[in-house]
Amino acid sequence: MGKSEVKAVREPSRFLLWSPAAVLTLFFSIFFGGQSIVSALESSLPGAEYDWGVLLLRDGKHDDARKQLESEFRGSFKIATERWLDSICISAMLGETHYQMGNHAEALECFNTALRLSIQHSDWLTLVQNVPNPGMFTLKPVPWGDPNPNRGLLHIPEKFSILFGDLNYGMTYRTGGVAVPPSLKSIRGPEIVRCTMLAIRRRAELLGPLGAGDDLTSELMTRLGQTQRALAGTWFQAWLELEIGFCHLALGKTDDAAQSLMRGASINGNAHLFTPLAYIELGRLQMKAGSYDKAYSLFLDAATIAYYYEDIESLTEAFEELACAYFQKNPQVICPSLARAAEWARSEKLAYLYATLQALRADDFMRFRQARPAMECLALAEKTIGKRAVSMGRLGASLHYLRARIAFLDPSPNSQQLGMTSLMQAMMFMQKGAVWNFHIQQVDFRLLNGQLTTRKALEAYELLLREPTAGDWSMDPMESLAVSMTPRPGTWENFFLCAVDMERKDTALEISEKARRAAYLQTLDFGGRMHSLRLLLESPESDLTVPQLQRKRDILTEYPLYEQCSKEVRALQMKIRQMSLPVTERKEGVELTQALGKISELTRQQEAVLSAMVLDRRVIDVVFPKVRTCEEIQASLPKGEAMLVYYAARNQLFLFLLNSERLAMWKIVDSGAGAGSSRKNKATGNVLTSLQTNFVSMLKEMGLGAGNIRPTIFGETKWKTASQRVMADLTKNSQADFSRADFDSLVIVPDRFTWYIPFEALQIQTAKGPRPTIAQFAVRYAPMASLGTPWKQTQLPKSPYTLIASGKNAPGTKVQNRLESALERPVLFEEKSYGGILPGTPGTASSIYAAMFDKMLVFQDLRNDEGAAYQIFPMGFDYGVKEGSLGYWFLLPYGAPRLVVLPGMRTQCESILKKAAKRSGSSSRQTAVPGQEFFLTSMAFLANGSDTVVLPRWNLEGTAPWRLTTHFLTQLPENENSAQAWRKAVLKFATSEIRPESEPRIAKGDDLKSISCSHPLFWGGYVLIDSGSGSLKTREALGNDDAEENADGNIGQPQTRPKPELEEGADEERDPDAPAGAALEPKAEEEIPEETEPADAGTNGPLAPLPPMGGMLPDSEQKSPAQLPPMGGALPLE
Template identity: 30%
Template sequence: MSSIRPINRARAILDLFRLEISSRSCARSAVGFAVTLLILTAGFFAPRSLHAQGTGNRTLPGDVYFAMFGPYYDGDYASCVRGFRDSARGGLVSIEGRWVDAICYHTMMGESYNQMGDLTNALDQYTSACKLFLAHRDWLLRVEFPPNIDAENNPRVAITWGAPTRPLKIGRFPEKFQVLFGRIDNQQAANQGGVIAPPSLRPVNVLEIARCIAVSIRRRGELMGPTCEHDPLTGQLVDALARRPGPPNHWAQCLVEIQYGLALASANKSVQAISELQRGLLAGGVLDHPLTSLALLELGRIAFDQEKYDVALTYFMEATYSAAWFDRFDVMEEAFRQAQMTHIISGQPGVFAPAVPASAWAKSKRLRTMNVTLLTGLAENLFVTGDLNNASATIGQARSNLGRGEALQGTMGCRINYQAARIQLAQGNNLGGGTSLVAALGYQRKASPGLFQIALADAMFTSGGVTERLADLLYANVLREPRPRDWQLDPLEVIAIQSTPHPIPMEHWFELALSRKELEKALEIADRIRRHRFHSVVPLGGRLLALRWVLQAPKELLDESAQLQRQDLLNRFAAYDALNQQATAARTALEQLPLLPPDDADQKKQLELFNQLGQVSTGQEHLLNQIALSRAAADQPFPPLRAVKDTQKDLPPGSLVLAFFQTSRNLHGFAFTNEQYAYFTLESPAKLKAEMMDLFKKLSLYDRNAAVPVEDLASDAWKTPAAAILKKLSNGAGAEDWAKYKELIIVPDSFLWYVPFEALPLPGSETGASLISHLNIRYAPTMSLVLGDRRGQKPLSKTAIVAGKILPREDERIAAAVAEQLATALPGSTVLTGNTVAPGSLLGTQFDRLVMLTDMEETDKLPFGWSPLQLDRGKPGANLSDWMTLPWGCPEQLVFPTFHSPAEYGLKRGGNGDEMFLTICGLMASGSRSMLLSRWRVGGRSTADFVREYSQELPHLPAADAHRRAITLLRGTSLDPREEGRLRAPATLEEFKPEHPFFWAGYMLVDSSAYVPREKAKPAAE
């Protein structure tokens, strides 16, 4: 196809054939005769092979193409992909390639893929359509448009669902126009040996091609989201359409104006887009045309995004009226869906009035997908207004009307499943609701625009398609924390994004910040990655957890926004508030009883209260599942997000934070105090891990139950790999550096969770003193939890002590004796053995401290499938996953010296640290803020004494001080080797001192309760 402006040039050449004609009508007849004469003559002499292939004089696109719209409106999208692809075989193909009619085939294949959730293929098709347009951007100049369009005087559409608010004057547009193909002047080609392209006129459905160009531009912007404005093709579309490639000063310019407006909107230029779209609404400034409804729909979307809901609703409804005249049922369907959502989000009372008559109209026209969309929206509307029975009947009708065809497996089926899940859960049908939700969420994860845009943004950065500055902005947008409006717009989409791990794009954002020397930002991004790592493995991507925290956590843990959300949720969901008051009353009554009531009456009362608390909490959880699927906003308070500067500002003098973060390529280290900040990269993480395994071997960590020869524990061979490890993890810090600090706070990652920092030798120490002998050491799962929260410690706390057998061959009397000693030292303590009156998830709300003196479960149950109470293991309500549910609030302090980790096998059985991180986050998400966990279990008198000394000081000292004090005392104590179940010693050995780190370096303190405002800080007790 020639790139000349063919209409103007053809008319200039045809002037040579014109006779002297006085009237304009006669002139047009003469022109037509001359064109026909030229075409016939050129066609007679032109070689047959140079004509367009395989199309004859049929209208483009052909009948096969239009025949697929029936199945499309019926929801047979997979069949439509095949059908539209087959129809492309009848498209126009010349020596210059495919013509613009192919835009239609690509666009409708894209629409079909889009409805099936195949966004990658959909975008490919829309992109191909846009590129074809750019290759033939002047195609409208070849169209023989009439100078004017008449108005439609015989209305054939009865609008039953409302009344237009703007003058609705419909144009009577022909289905096809004549388009000039080839060249009228082929002399130069003939003389110079070029290709001769004889002129010809073909009937073309110009308005359908123009519509498909507009649809592809719009859908491309919709799918690409914030990445679209940075894609080169978007700029090319804007530039091409800014030149107004259509007949000048002609009614057909409305087609270009709408396409231009959509291109501007996809380039995030909404103000200019609105102007162009409004200009193109009317052909010749008077008549609605086939693209008017699409422009109104886009204007409605822009107004909706600006939260101008009244304006948006008006535009959406006007789009349905105009679309009905031109049989644009796809636009009608989308406009109705957007209008229904606008009605709900804007808080309009009652049911969206047009829904019922519009559904009846769609049914009468046999427009299945439009009818189903209207019924699905109506079902949500009825549900929101409290009409549960009619909502259930309506969603059932929608499912029945959709049938079991292809549409059920696509976006439409997903929407039905999602609303069905909400309704079924509200009806108490948890099994049906869960099944529907699983189906909806499974589809949304593969069809999520948000996840698709994350991948697009990441690909733009890694391919060098955008600058680092723009990449940072894109990552910040697509990887943002959910905003209240995100929950308003599409809760299922937010849940899908939050519950789907996407670590690689987040890592790239982290590495981008490092490359730009934004070290603080990099550490904050690392915290977001850890946070996402936790949220992606808990139910609904952390949505339920967020609601529990917003509704139940102490106010000290919530910011102002979350506290306002609590009030709003309690006002909106009165049934939950009523149950919450019942739960509070039951907990208050239980607190008045001893943990183990001595008399039968109190035991019976306690059992009744726990049963009541369990029933009420179950009811609250059922309501939370319903709220979670609603459009209600709830921030995610845990793990918190905190700026590095804020953490530094509140960090006490003398405290050093070492935060590590492992990516797929490197292991990164960050070190900061209240005044300084440093970053370093750890070379060869694999070598570091090998040194760790060597350290564990020299610490005699082979098997969790193996006896260790006393001779092995007399060796100092472990100090060599330990010193090398500390040198790497501290970036070569020397003795003078460590002398500045009184506290070390570590934020581990990956296998560094197993490193016993307590045992690592202090550089420059002549005696080989360990770090714990010089400073306090504690750990935090994220940088934002380094300082912990502002909850005050209860003056009178309750302690539960679980006594049993720590080692398989150990005498239970040791643990029992220690338990009694500890109970005596800690006022308010109760020793628990045997069966419990309630599962740990309920019982744990009645004490503030839990001390474990019995063996715990294997690591294969981590992170959430093990029982923190142990006495109820294997029973309902026992696992950590149950502790994270209501009633919220597990013990604030946990002492687990029998916890197991892969370190006790020397990492020979693997271990990437995730089970430690997730377990700790799970415990803290349940309300705990201080945990003593063992990396390897020792048992015996040494463990018993350590636990006693540590626990009895918790009411009086910060946990880190108590931890260090207990280790110091243990190392100076003389023990009987016969009371150490894991020690193999000669019978002649009567006592020994547990100075070897095997006995004390495995106790890891994870603590976020050590926060004290700097101005009130007091020195820790010796």
């Protein structure tokens, strides 16, 4: 095609201007002799250079095709500056090139251009002269089967002649405007219609839920309807009907679309050039409806008809859908059409189609785990595309995904590593190339730019941020996996704020729960899919739903090796639990390490089985964590218990306070919980917020953040004032009043830096004066609100053993013996003895043997990489051995100690204090999200079977952690749940004193002989994570009952080791009747009314009455806040 441009005529021909007879002659020649004139015109539009770009696209040379089409677009036919019909084709095919390469934003813009041009020239079919009469094809066998003998196929000429220009040319010239002499132009009408349909369909796919109500699509459909009415009685109506049907699909009107597509799929009962496109969309609708037989027939017909019309694009799309439908229709048989179609594509040298068909064949073989033929097909596809640009696009990603699936069938480490490498290459493309991800990006973009209302954004997010369904996985597993693996914290915050703006508090809480789950799962392999698969197969049946139980049974039936290994692992674990630990004889030690080594080998086989199925099309439900609705969470809260939930979004901290009947929500504006505060200190440039400033000040006044702690700090009370400020910040703009609470148990769900706030030590005003929160409530924490109340059927542990790992600053034998006396079968792990396990032998990593213990108490200094997830080594002794990191605890064997106490774990709390003191903006950057180590560590232990986890905000070492843990273990059998036991332990511990020399962090040199433990430094730094199930009490109570009933000995249980006798004065605890000047409370512990309710509990409290959104107290109840002096320090956050 020549690169011509028709310009406005400045000096028209004298003959045309002054000879009316000549004008009439031209007019009649156009209408009665058009065909003879067309033969003398230039070549049809779009021309040969456009065809060359399409051929490059079909050959898989997408970069060359893009450059060719861009060049053609720049030189396309124009009327002055306005583009004409050929630009519709060029824009659509340029968009297809971008689409195949995953450049969806560029593709959408190209399809937008094509639709705008289609609207501008929507009446072009009415200008076609001498409408050709279609002929008929002579049917012949297709390579993959015989055609339907009753089907007729219309043969429609490729070129049409169209009236071009202005019949009122002279008048236009005299009155001004673009004057184009009338003439006939040759166009390729079917190609223009095909590209218009392509633009409508691809654009609808890229817009997703945003396509409903799209103005551009609606306008195009209106114009097409007008043109259809103007062409009543012609076979053009079928083409227009299809275009209208595709517009209905884009607008989400599937019923209207199906009717239009069925009407337009034939002309007088015969198929035509665009019948394949209609059948493809009708087949997709049948797939969604579950009618796989009908869908397969439609796709097969579409491929057959496209073959006759040499429509390679439709042929490729039809076979992609056909393979999926055949899998659903007949899952026990290899699809027979793919091999014959691939051989034909090879003979025709259609590289892109051939590679696609070979990829489909490889996927078909993988349904039956036939690695060898799948690998042969994959090799042919990779060889075909070679180094073509398409290898970096959608097809290339599909081949990487297939290679990963094949590699995962081989359990060897090299093959597994190759599989992970191939999968990561596929996911690198899919993070930008997945259409589902693009839908989410479009909603984010339009919402933040004011192009989308809050209500529509909320509806779109509800659809797009769902967990991939069984239909999603069966249709496109690679897309579903990409969505699961793509982190999008900003999107979840947008979703949450939409619910807040619409004052839907319950929905906002549920969204925050889903956001936490997504944040957790996306730190795991395969977006948590492998983790969910392990839990599906290993969780007790009582914790699974009926559909999950059915899937579990189907998998175990399909993979009997897994169940066989599981039985052997359980038998070996039972054998180890019946051993007497720690072992003292070498023979017993060898037997123990051999059993552990066997467990390690069996679980490797199980992991190989899981790898073989993890990329299948099967859906795997998220077993942990289960997200509950707001109503379910409230129903699970017992009377007398409340829950405080934090959620940080867009530099705002939102708080929810709920009980079984009521729900309140408020926010702390500019709390600094998110990134980028708008309020900064002009002198330092650090972020300053009231909550963070007071929080940092409180910790500093407690003696943290400045190296060794001065003993004199324990006699100061400035931290109390700062803690009151923190509480005031947390309850600002709310009716929450913890001093008049109508509950005695509080569950806290922190987020971001609020994990570091020692809520137990915050001062609340009571009738008896300021008191720490721990003196009023039993406080426990949870990483999610859904996990804050009992969420599983508690399984009683079968092991009597407790693992104790002491650190380098271990206390004396008196303190250790006191701890061991509170346990049934303590096993002390030291670097040399290693608990009787031979170090360096298979299976001796903590991720293997820790599941053998009921409790795990690790007083080691546990280093933690702030920038990486699960890099803590829970045992400490195997630091640096990758199998000892927390990340390996997710691997089989499933299980973890029921109680985990890690007082030596390092966190960001004190490092944040140090960074807050720095004035340089560059030095205040953090390497990890604040609070991430708490959230991920607690989720990891809970996911693997732990019920209670105790983590520190700051490290103390010395005797204090040992003594507080001892009090906790002593209180467990006597209290309703772990939170009540912890509260009693803290109050008991606070009445004691401690020697400064026994605590490494307390500076030496003062003459103090003892320090009161009532200071929150000793007890306020621990986070008790528990669901309130009371499982620890249950175990201890049953243990005591069993000991009484089986006094003569237990069959099948190891003999109980005699507990050491305590020496007098082993603990430096004060007498409870001693003066309470330095105690936790103004009065002795026994004077604290722990179980009584306030007199006004039924009429007042944090939840009564229910406040409006962001509401304030009534004027009669408001108190003027005291003017507090500003405190120094800033908390810089990423």
